[in-house]
Amino acid sequence: MKITAARVIVTCPGRNFVTLKIETDEGLTGLGDATLNGRELAVASYLTDHVIPCLIGRDPHQVEDIWQYLYRGAYWRRGPVTMSAIAAVDTALWDIKAKAAGLPLYQLLGGRSREGVMVYGHANGRDLAETTDQVGKYLEMGYKAVRAQTGIPGMKTAYGIGRGTLFYEPATKGLPEEQIWSTEKYLDFVPKLFEELRKVYGFGPHLLHDAHHRLTPIEAGRLGKALEPYRLFWLEDCTPAENQEAFKLVRQHTVTPLAVGEIFNSIHDCRELIQNQLIDYIRTTVVHAGGITQLRRIADLAALYQIKTGSHGATDNSPVCMGAALHFDIWVPNFGIQEYMRHTPETDAVFPHAYTFSDGYLHPGEAPGHGVEIDEALAAKYPYDPAYLPVCRLEDGTMWNW
Numbered sequence: 001m002k003i004t005a006a007r008v009i010v011t012c013p014g015r016n017f018v019t020l021k022i023e024t025d026e027g028l029t030g031l032g033d034a035t036l037n038g039r040e041l042a043v044a045s046y047l048t049d050h051v052i053p054c055l056i057g058r059d060p061h062q063v064e065d066i067w068q069y070l071y072r073g074a075y076w077r078r079g080p081v082t083m084s085a086i087a088a089v090d091t092a093l094w095d096i097k098a099k100a101a102g103l104p105l106y107q108l109l110g111g112r113s114r115e116g117v118m119v120y121g122h123a124n125g126r127d128l129a130e131t132t133d134q135v136g137k138y139l140e141m142g143y144k145a146v147r148a149q150t151g152i153p154g155m156k157t158a159y160g161i162g163r164g165t166l167f168y169e170p171a172t173k174g175l176p177e178e179q180i181w182s183t184e185k186y187l188d189f190v191p192k193l194f195e196e197l198r199k200v201y202g203f204g205p206h207l208l209h210d211a212h213h214r215l216t217p218i219e220a221g222r223l224g225k226a227l228e229p230y231r232l233f234w235l236e237d238c239t240p241a242e243n244q245e246a247f248k249l250v251r252q253h254t255v256t257p258l259a260v261g262e263i264f265n266s267i268h269d270c271r272e273l274i275q276n277q278l279i280d281y282i283r284t285t286v287v288h289a290g291g292i293t294q295l296r297r298i299a300d301l302a303a304l305y306q307i308k309t310g311s312h313g314a315t316d317n318s319p320v321c322m323g324a325a326l327h328f329d330i331w332v333p334n335f336g337i338q339e340y341m342r343h344t345p346e347t348d349a350v351f352p353h354a355y356t357f358s359d360g361y362l363h364p365g366e367a368p369g370h371g372v373e374i375d376e377a378l379a380a381k382y383p384y385d386p387a388y389l390p391v392c393r394l395e396d397g398t399m400w401n402w
């Protein structure tokens, strides 16, 4: 088999998505997600201008060799743009290989290790009552795990407070929205949220929380300790992770499980965190961490240290990423949980998919490949519409981590 053509499809059915479609001389096609929120066209150009010309004429079955060619061959290694582009190629090639075999992708990885993929949804509200109510709605839908984020008294904005139901869309049109942050107000209020949630819903459901890189290590340790009585499934991105050693300080102060990795793009970003057992869940995704080929390597390394997977699954990861992630999740021995922020009906219509939700679990389906296609005619009706993620400042105007 030979790759005859490849192209990038950019579409905005409510939010922007970048998709790579690879075609072959045998008529099989494969899709890969290449969406990098707020920086979409950089990846589109990396693919169109620099990667696609190198793919034409290659055997799509050589998934590993093509991965190594794109990674080593660029000379400039790693980084979110490069790795999202490589991920898109890798995902599309796995899709083609599985379609050629007539098998769902998970069968090529080693087969099913569980009945379904436990997912967590996003509950959020402007205040404690609204957030508590939203958590209840997810539990009614059958979710076994819910992430809870709430507005904070005295703060105009807080991370994770949605502009829609069932999904949270942080990117906005125009220049980046500026949000204001107070660590003090946040640290005082968050334990009250989880106290209330445990009071209302008991200890049955898994509860998760995302601090979105806002705290210093010692503040993160304080929050983790304060949340211990409420037994969180995980506390996510409690502090920025460029300095992986920072997590030693967090770990010294709390036994609340820690999750990190949604912005990582290679195994090297998480190596020290994994080898020093500084985290409990690794959140690297198919789209931003180099595809299935790199993700399975990260998962195998994590398994040596009893660290589980918990892949990022926000709305900016397209249904193509979600489809591929579910095949990975149903196979990976050290699976923990999968994030699942639902896409809008417009997005679901552009990306028809085989995966289904029932009773708190997602199922990848049995379609050959990863089970996600694109309706190109419909996609063309939604042209690219630039949007940025917000930026964040402290109350005195200092730039902070969004």
Ligand code: GCO
Binding pocket: 037, 170, 210, 212, 262, 312, 313, 314, 315, 316, 339, 389
């Ligand atoms: C999450 C993430 C997202 C990100 C978003 C940025 O845990 O789902 O933190 O909400 O902010 O994916 O593009």
Ligand code: MG
Binding pocket: 210, 212, 236, 237, 262
């Ligand atoms: Mg997050």
